[in-house]
Amino acid sequence: MTDPRSALVLFSGGQDSTACLAWALERYAHVETLGFDYAQRHSVELEARLHVRNELHTHFPHWAARLGDDHLLDMSLLSQISDTAMTAERAIEINAEGLPNTFVPGRNLLFFMFAATLAYRRGLSVLIGGMCETDFSGYPDCRDNTLKALQVALSLGVARPMTIETPLMWLDKAQTWALSAALGGEALNALIVEHTHTCYLGDRSQRHDWGYGCGQCPACALRARGFNAWRQHGDAPFADTGVMDTLT
Ligand code: ZN
Secondary structure, three states: OOEEEEEEEEOOOOHHHHHHHHHHHHHEEEEEEEEEEOOOOOOHHHHHHHHHHHHHHHHOHHHHOOEEEEEEEEOOOHHHHOOOOOOOOOOOOEOOOOOEOOOOOOHHHHHHHHHHHHHHHHOOOEEEOOOOOOOOOOOHHHOHHHHHHHHHHHHHHHOOOOEEEOOOOOOOHHHHHHHHHHHHHHHHHHHHHHHOOOOOOOOOOOEEOOEEOOOOOHHHHHHHHHHHHHHHHOOHHHOOOOOHHHHO
């Protein structure tokens, strides 16, 4: 049954946010997408997100009718307030706090606040992001409690109910592949392999079973490991993990 509310998906063009977009399109009557341009070292993700939207629109007609406008916000100010491996030519490493230096403190809080402001103007009341505690990289702004607190603050701050949904919060990467397979079958996972982008280095010169990427960076390693686990075990082992419950 379709939820009559309208949703805004934080959509980067990666595997996780594409799974979230499919989840939203299956569930909500109207779904818009939001991307953030914050001077990443590569524009591959920004191109990927348009390809993914086009492919979804072409190959999943029952979702196409629900897929609304795309929005892209210029967040180049992030490079003024942080100095990290995502925005500067530096190697990815783990800092003294145990966080990867790709970490931009509070980035997801900022993203959700901008999303809520846009959602208010567009008449959307559900904000959806691909944050996840299970494959936890140590990002405190991805935690379930952080985002539940933010949901309350946003709803009070705009004096309108805002719901934050994070369908991947308790899934590992293999279960994320299983979720997208359940939502859109092999066709959706083939689309994710071919068109989404995850690699931190923006490498699309090497094609693997799980998609394009350098194969070495933490993002590639995580994606490859999850894909192989899903391929090895299929969807069945995940049937009793709650993955399928998120579809009802
Ligand atoms: Zn990589």
